Amino acid sequence: MKSSLKLALGLASAITASTAVSNVAHAEDLTLCWAAWDPANALVELSKDFTKETGIGMKFEFVPWTNYADRFLNELNSHGKLCDLIIGDSQWIGGAAENGHYVKLNDFFDKEKISMDDFVPATVVGYSEWPKNTPNYWAMPAMGDVVGWTYRKDWFSKPELQKEFKAKYGWDLGPPATFDQLKQIAEFFQKRQIDGKTVYGASIYTERGSEGITMGAMDVLYSYGFQYENPKKPYDMEGFVNSPDAVKGLEFYKALYDCCTPPGASNSYMGEGVDAFKSGQVAMHMNFTFTWPGLQKDENVGGDKIGYFVNPKGPGGAQFAQLGGQGISVVSYSDKQESALKYIKWFANKDVQAKWWSLGGYSCLNAVVKDPKFPASQPYAQAFLDSMAIVKDFWAEPSYAPLLQASQKRFHDYVVAGQGSAKDALDGLVKDWTQVFQDDGKL
Amino acid sequence: MLNRTAENVARATPEPLARKVRGISDKGLAWLFISPTILLLLAINIFPLFWAIYLSFTNYRANRPNEVVKNLGFANYQRILGDKDVWIAMQTTAHFVFWTILLQTLIGFTLAWLIDRKFRGHAFWTTLILVPMMLSPAVVGNFWRFLYEPQIGLFSYVISFVSGIPPTSIQMLSNVSLAPWSIIIVDTWMWTPYVMLICLAGLRSIPEYIYEAAEVDRASNWRQFWSITLPMALPFIMLAVLFRGIENFKMFDMVNLLTGGGPGSTTEVASITLKRQAFESWRTGYSSAFAIILFVAVFGLANIYVKALNKVKQR
Numbered sequence: 001m002k003s004s005l006k007l008a009l010g011l012a013s014a015i016t017a018s019t020a021v022s023n024v025a026h027a028e029d030l031t032l033c034w035a036a037w038d039p040a041n042a043l044v045e046l047s048k049d050f051t052k053e054t055g056i057g058m059k060f061e062f063v064p065w066t067n068y069a070d071r072f073l074n075e076l077n078s079h080g081k082l083c084d085l086i087i088g089d090s091q092w093i094g095g096a097a098e099n100g101h102y103v104k105l106n107d108f109f110d111k112e113k114i115s116m117d118d119f120v121p122a123t124v125v126g127y128s129e130w131p132k133n134t135p136n137y138w139a140m141p142a143m144g145d146v147v148g149w150t151y152r153k154d155w156f157s158k159p160e161l162q163k164e165f166k167a168k169y170g171w172d173l174g175p176p177a178t179f180d181q182l183k184q185i186a187e188f189f190q191k192r193q194i195d196g197k198t199v200y201g202a203s204i205y206t207e208r209g210s211e212g213i214t215m216g217a218m219d220v221l222y223s224y225g226f227q228y229e230n231p232k233k234p235y236d237m238e239g240f241v242n243s244p245d246a247v248k249g250l251e252f253y254k255a256l257y258d259c260c261t262p263p264g265a266s267n268s269y270m271g272e273g274v275d276a277f278k279s280g281q282v283a284m285h286m287n288f289t290f291t292w293p294g295l296q297k298d299e300n301v302g303g304d305k306i307g308y309f310v311n312p313k314g315p316g317g318a319q320f321a322q323l324g325g326q327g328i329s330v331v332s333y334s335d336k337q338e339s340a341l342k343y344i345k346w347f348a349n350k351d352v353q354a355k356w357w358s359l360g361g362y363s364c365l366n367a368v369v370k371d372p373k374f375p376a377s378q379p380y381a382q383a384f385l386d387s388m389a390i391v392k393d394f395w396a397e398p399s400y401a402p403l404l405q406a407s408q409k410r411f412h413d414y415v416v417a418g419q420g421s422a423k424d425a426l427d428g429l430v431k432d433w434t435q436v437f438q439d440d441g442k443l
Numbered sequence: 444m445l446n447r448t449a450e451n452v453a454r455a456t457p458e459p460l461a462r463k464v465r466g467i468s469d470k471g472l473a474w475l476f477i478s479p480t481i482l483l484l485l486a487i488n489i490f491p492l493f494w495a496i497y498l499s500f501t502n503y504r505a506n507r508p509n510e511v512v513k514n515l516g517f518a519n520y521q522r523i524l525g526d527k528d529v530w531i532a533m534q535t536t537a538h539f540v541f542w543t544i545l546l547q548t549l550i551g552f553t554l555a556w557l558i559d560r561k562f563r564g565h566a567f568w569t570t571l572i573l574v575p576m577m578l579s580p581a582v583v584g585n586f587w588r589f590l591y592e593p594q595i596g597l598f599s600y601v602i603s604f605v606s607g608i609p610p611t612s613i614q615m616l617s618n619v620s621l622a623p624w625s626i627i628i629v630d631t632w633m634w635t636p637y638v639m640l641i642c643l644a645g646l647r648s649i650p651e652y653i654y655e656a657a658e659v660d661r662a663s664n665w666r667q668f669w670s671i672t673l674p675m676a677l678p679f680i681m682l683a684v685l686f687r688g689i690e691n692f693k694m695f696d697m698v699n700l701l702t703g704g705g706p707g708s709t710t711e712v713a714s715i716t717l718k719r720q721a722f723e724s725w726r727t728g729y730s731s732a733f734a735i736i737l738f739v740a741v742f743g744l745a746n747i748y749v750k751a752l753n754k755v756k757q758r
């Protein structure tokens with residue numbers, strides 16, 4: 001009887017102890033929230049090293065881009081504890097900082113000797129700082145991204161097409177240096193028969209629901225002379241947002257949509273663009289650079305068939321590109337902030353960043369991107385570097401959501417639905433944005 | 444036999460226990476049973492409604508939990524009613540409601556009338572006609588998006604075959620004039636069977652002897668239709684119109700899946716505008732006011748309609 005009691009007690013203790021041990025292990029698990037896309041898979045692979053080094057397990061919550069903002073902004077607004085770490089979009093930084101969603105990282109950076117000077121400056125301003133251009137850091141640059149272009153190198157190098165193009169336009173068919181050249185190439189390829197198939201000029205962003213058409217149109221508008229506000233007077237937008245040059249830029253974007261996109265491409269964003277390029281429908285393709293590693297590896301359009309170029313120059317020679325990408329932040333509602341900070345410290349390491357790039361992520365660390373071997377490390381590395389040097393970003397104000405919704409509506413109404421003029425659209429945008437800033441008490 | 448058993452059980456029940464059970468009145472027992480449902484309704488229907496009414500008078504934004512909530516009085520309501528875009532969305536909604544109801548009622552009633560003839564194989568055809576209604580709107584929206592594809596869509600190819608227009612020129616979802624019709628077509632395809640079912644119930648409720656009497660009076664088929672079939676089925680038709688009207692006033696899923704409100708704002712119905720304001724622009728107070736306005740509009744119109752329906756029934 002005694003021995004059986006001992007046995008029972010022993011078993012009970014063993015079960016209790018094993019449960020406790022497993023609870024401890026789970027308590028250390030971190031959940032990282034991000035979008036469901038190729039770089040996220042690379043991060044899963046990379047994070048295995050973190051678990052090996054620290055014993056801290058990693059769980060991931062990836063949401064498709066179409067629901068990414070809705071899902072995670074809801075999570076942050078409701079003070080949810082789902083995410084310990086979040087790779088949030090660059091435009092969220094203002095709202096996340098002012099509403100207390102992110103942990104301020106200045107003290108942590110000082111303590112761990114992580115310097116923001118070690119990162120590409122544009123990414124620090126774009127992903128980490130709020131207010132902009134002040135040393136207040138809410139994230140560490142994690143995934144550099146920018147809008148650029150891919151083209152069908154194999155089509156561009158066909159001798160008969162080169163000859164015909166030169167005869168028609170007077171210059172050699174190749175990656176365009178200006179937007180006018182880009183449109184000429186797009187017109188040249190539109191509805192052309194190549195290898196027995198009808199192809200089209202270019203795939204551009206036209207999506208209405210989230211941020212697509214704004215990201216695409218801004219890519220052109222910046223280089224045409226659009227400015228968000230008077231550099232000397234914040235939030236003064238009249239004559240900057242709707243300047244004559246900006247109007248010309250928007251007219252150009254509509255002309256490009258009307259002349260040279262595939263049929264039915266009225267709601268096209270990242271996924272649709274990749275599909276159009278991969279299926280051999282288009283000669284050129286506007287998209288964020290995160291899509292490039294996947295396209296490079298594609299059997300049908302990758303390898304020697306694909307080329308990359310930086311967003312072209314506007315008529316006045318100005319050249320800018322829309323910033324994408326994100327920084328990694330610690331969620332202030334997380335109970336595991338210490339472990340989350342450990343992850344950020346590990347992620348800032350040069351070797352980890354180098355591996356991040358090799359796996360298909362885009363490192364923002366100078367030590368990686370300024371390495372002399374970097375431009376030759378991938379066929380798209382130089383175009384990525386050149387693009388990152390000319391970035392501009394959308395408003396990152398706490399009210400970025402209504403600001404974005406206004407531009408989505410105004411641009412789509414004009415570019416896709418053909419309602420009103422470019423001037424009407426930009427005048428309307430000034431009115432909408434002014435209203436948003438008035439509601440915020442900033443005007 | 445059963446009654447006698449029950450009496451025996453009641454007689455055998457000890458007096459203290461019987462008194463205890465008798466302590467709860469019938470009314471008390473009824474409240475006991477329905478109270479969980481009432482509490483649930485209060486929690487998920489009534490409380491949010493009153494909360495939304497309260498929020499509609501404020502500047503509250505769900506993504507700014509730390510911001511001071513100010514009372515704006517009727518400012519949100521004034522802004523909505525003076526907003527040109529809101530009125531355009533309301534007009535778009537009215538356009539959808541009108542055309543979908545008209546088409547669904549005409550086709551639905553015709554189908555019901557044909558099915559009511561009880562021809563050979565009518566049960567098979569009834570089941571086949573009902574299939575679209577049984578599908579999930581998400582599935583319907585997605586496959587119609589493929590059907591409408593200008594390059595690979597079957598719909599474009601059929602129209603092209605009939606009309607001779609190249610399929611790539613038939614851009615149902617991208618063309619400003621065609622996009623509203625693309626949604627009307629899908630909604631009609633999906634919900635006509637529902638209207639048909641209600642109309643069929645109406646037709647089957649008409650007693651046979653009325654037609655026999657009409658036959659004796661030598662009334663023509665046309666006369667029988669106008670004087671018997673239509674008036675007697677009218678309350679059912681009106682009921683179907685009421686249900687579809689309320690549903691289509693709130694139409695969201697199909698528009699969201701097919702066009703997302705585009706191109707531009709061509710198909711932006713009121714519910715899409717509401718969703719954008721509430722969950723994309725995070726104007727919670729403003730969107731609450733908009734929701735209340737929509738609620739009052741639907742509720743008011745439905746009430747007027749129900750009164751008309753009752754008058755028709757009393758005739």
